Amino acid sequence: MEQPQLASVWAKIRGLLQAEVGEAEYRNWLRPMTLSGLFGDEIAISLPTGFVRDWVRDHHGARVNALWQAACPKVRRVDFVVRDPAHPVIEVMPEPAAEMAKPRVDTEDKPDSRNDIAAALDPRFTFDAFVVGKPNEVAHACARRVAEQPACHGFNPLFLYGGVGLGKTHLMHAIAWELTERGGANGKPVSVAYLSAEKFMYRFISAIRGHQTIQFKEQLRGVDVLMVDDLQFLIGKDNTQEEFFHTFNYLVDAGKQIVISADKSPSDLTALDNRLRTRLGCGMVADLHSTTFELRISILESKAARAGVPVPPKVLEFLAHKITSNVRELEGALNRLVAHANLFGRVISLETTQEVLHDILRAHDRKVTIEEIQKRVSEHYNIRQTEMTSARRARAVARPRQVAMYLSKQLTTRSLPEIGRKFGNRDHTTVMHAVSRVNELMQADGDFAEGVELLRRMLESS
Numbered sequence: 001m002e003q004p005q006l007a008s009v010w011a012k013i014r015g016l017l018q019a020e021v022g023e024a025e026y027r028n029w030l031r032p033m034t035l036s037g038l039f040g041d042e043i044a045i046s047l048p049t050g051f052v053r054d055w056v057r058d059h060h061g062a063r064v065n066a067l068w069q070a071a072c073p074k075v076r077r078v079d080f081v082v083r084d085p086a087h088p089v090i091e092v093m094p095e096p097a098a099e100m101a102k103p104r105v106d107t108e109d110k111p112d113s114r115n116d117i118a119a120a121l122d123p124r125f126t127f128d129a130f131v132v133g134k135p136n137e138v139a140h141a142c143a144r145r146v147a148e149q150p151a152c153h154g155f156n157p158l159f160l161y162g163g164v165g166l167g168k169t170h171l172m173h174a175i176a177w178e179l180t181e182r183g184g185a186n187g188k189p190v191s192v193a194y195l196s197a198e199k200f201m202y203r204f205i206s207a208i209r210g211h212q213t214i215q216f217k218e219q220l221r222g223v224d225v226l227m228v229d230d231l232q233f234l235i236g237k238d239n240t241q242e243e244f245f246h247t248f249n250y251l252v253d254a255g256k257q258i259v260i261s262a263d264k265s266p267s268d269l270t271a272l273d274n275r276l277r278t279r280l281g282c283g284m285v286a287d288l289h290s291t292t293f294e295l296r297i298s299i300l301e302s303k304a305a306r307a308g309v310p311v312p313p314k315v316l317e318f319l320a321h322k323i324t325s326n327v328r329e330l331e332g333a334l335n336r337l338v339a340h341a342n343l344f345g346r347v348i349s350l351e352t353t354q355e356v357l358h359d360i361l362r363a364h365d366r367k368v369t370i371e372e373i374q375k376r377v378s379e380h381y382n383i384r385q386t387e388m389t390s391a392r393r394a395r396a397v398a399r400p401r402q403v404a405m406y407l408s409k410q411l412t413t414r415s416l417p418e419i420g421r422k423f424g425n426r427d428h429t430t431v432m433h434a435v436s437r438v439n440e441l442m443q444a445d446g447d448f449a450e451g452v453e454l455l456r457r458m459l460e461s462s
């Protein structure tokens with residue numbers, strides 16, 4: 001099969017998988033998949049680490065296989081491999097979700113507002129629709145400032161970071177809408193390019209293949225505002241980082257505004273080149289914190305009002321208590337309630353809520369136990385589970401034990417003494433020490449941090 005065809009089949013399969021497994025699972029596990037190519041009758045898909053590779057193969061391997069075979073009969077087998085850092089991947093595919101799921105905005109009447117390097121903006125993501133509270137007020141204020149006065153000293157680049165579903169993309173689109181609609185400080189049209197880091201890589205790599213790097217650079221350098229979303233995915237060891245760095249410097253030097261988002265602060269983006277990290281932190285860095293109960297209530301109130309369906313305060317409180325992970329899920333739950341109410345003409349009550357959302361609520365009720373954490377961590381580090389409670393102090397068992405204590409503190413509501421008891425009757429100060437030690441190690445060692453982070457996600461999503 002021709003490469004472009006393979007790419008489009010792959011994009012479709014990814015889209016299907018995303019719809020099937022849901023946003024969280026997709027982001028956590030399937031998104032890092034990259035197509036390495038078709039070798040004979042075998043499709044090779046690569047993943048960043050052995051751990052992720054095993055998870056994807058065990059949990060989704062059969063489905064990925066079936067989808068490939070259905071899409072092209074030539075494929076007999078799908079092989080999941082670990083990406084070799086020495087051989088950078090060149091088959092970087094565009095993220096299908098952004099292309100397919102989001103409503104398109106007609107930009108015909110604003111030919112200057114964007115060019116073809118940019119992705120469409122979501123019409124719902126405006127400043128008006130963004131609810132401000134303690135956890136996001138700083139990020140919101142910075143975004144407003146940039147929208148009013150792009151490339152203003154001290155705010156360039158604007159770097160927004162925070163966990164999934166806390167409003168980074170929303171704020172970036174809001175800036176873009178504001179600027180394209182209102183124009184810059186002097187009322188002149190502003191050209192804004194918003195794209196994901198994955199799309200950036202994809203465009204760049206296609207440009208190299210098509211011998212069009214000059215045009216690509218010119219396009220990028222011709223914008224007034226460049227926004228790159230989810231920079232943590234700019235992982236290419238090849239020259240994409242280099243190119244990004246040059247474009248970045250060029251634009252900042254030329255007085256153009258840059259807005260970046262990522263899931264971590266610039267200094268924690270350890271996969272990126274040092275120079276780039278330093279440069280990213282030079283302007284304004286604003287952190288979106290996890291939502292508070294109050295903010296979740298305000299967001300729900302605002303979204304319910306927009307939907308025009310009366311939702312009793314009791315139901316809003318119930319949701320804000322139950323769904324604490326991220327705003328996207330909160331919004332999803334509310335949308336489902338509203339759709340249900342509209343479809344069946346029922347009023348929304350606490351009872352209907354529990355009935356309609358029983359699966360979502362069950363997932364959130366499910367608590368991880370310390371035993372499960374011990375089991376997973378032992379598996380991950382290849383030690384016997386009994387070492388979790390043993391007295392042995394050799395590093396090979398003590399470190400995993402500390403990780404398990406750390407995760408127990410993070411993922412359960414158990415107190416330090418309770419955790420200590422579950423780890424062979426250890427003292428609570430031992431647990432405290434483990435938590436701070438793991439924190440330190442995660443700061444110092446990117447690989448270690450990645451392992452712990454993956455374990456956390458796996459335990460959360462299992």
Ligand code: ADP
Pocket residue numbers: 124125129130131132136162163164165166167168169170171299327328331
């Ligand atoms: P991120 O990019 O940080 O993962 P998004 O910007 O995509 O998160 O936000 C996820 C969803 O939650 C979007 O639908 C967004 O509109 C909504 N959302 C997040 N924060 C807020 C907020 N403060 N007010 C209103 N909606 C919000």
Ligand code: MG
Pocket residue numbers: 168169170229230
């Ligand atoms: Mg986002």
